[in-house]
Amino acid sequence: MISHSEQPLRRLLDPSYPLCREDVLWALGFIKKKVADGAPEWSGLDRPQLLAHFACFADMALLLLHRRSPSSQETACFRAMLGEFLPRDLN
Template sequence: MDNHRTAPKEQPLRHLLDPSYPLCREDVLWALGFIKKKVADRAPEWSGLDRPQLLAHFACFADMALLLLHRRSPSSHETACFRSMLSELLPRD
C-alpha cells in the first residue's frame, strides 16, 4: 500500500519544487493559476504570513508573470524565489 497522502492537486506542485527540474512556461502558468486560486480561497498556508512576507510573495508572483509576458526565461534567483513561494503552499506534515 502507498503511504503517500499527497493530494492530487499538490503532486504537480511537488514536482515543480524539485531543483533538478527545469521550469517551463506551462509549469509557470499552472503555478501562477494555482497561487491565484489559493489566494482567492484565502489559503490557510499563508494566513500567518506577515506583511513583508506577503509583499515579497507578490513581488515574486509579479516577476514571474512579467517574465511570461516578455517571453524571457527566469534566472536562477527568480526560479529559487518562485520555488520558495510555492513551497509555502504545501501543507505542513
C-alpha cells in the same frame, strides 16, 4: 498523503526539474486560486512576507509576458513561494 493538486507542486519544487512556460502558468493560476480562496497557508504571513510573495508572483508573470527565462534567483524565489502551499511534513 499528497493531494492531487499538490502532485504538480512536488515536481515544480524539484531543483533538477526545469521550469517551462506551461508549468509557470499553471503555478500562477494555482496561487491565484488558493489566495482568492483564503489559503490558510498564507493567512498567517506578515505584511513583508506577503509583499515578497507578491513581488515574486509579479516577476514570474512579467517574465512570461516578455518571454524571458527566469534566472536561478527568480526560480529559487518562485519555488520557495510554491513551497508555502505544501504541508510542512511534505516540504
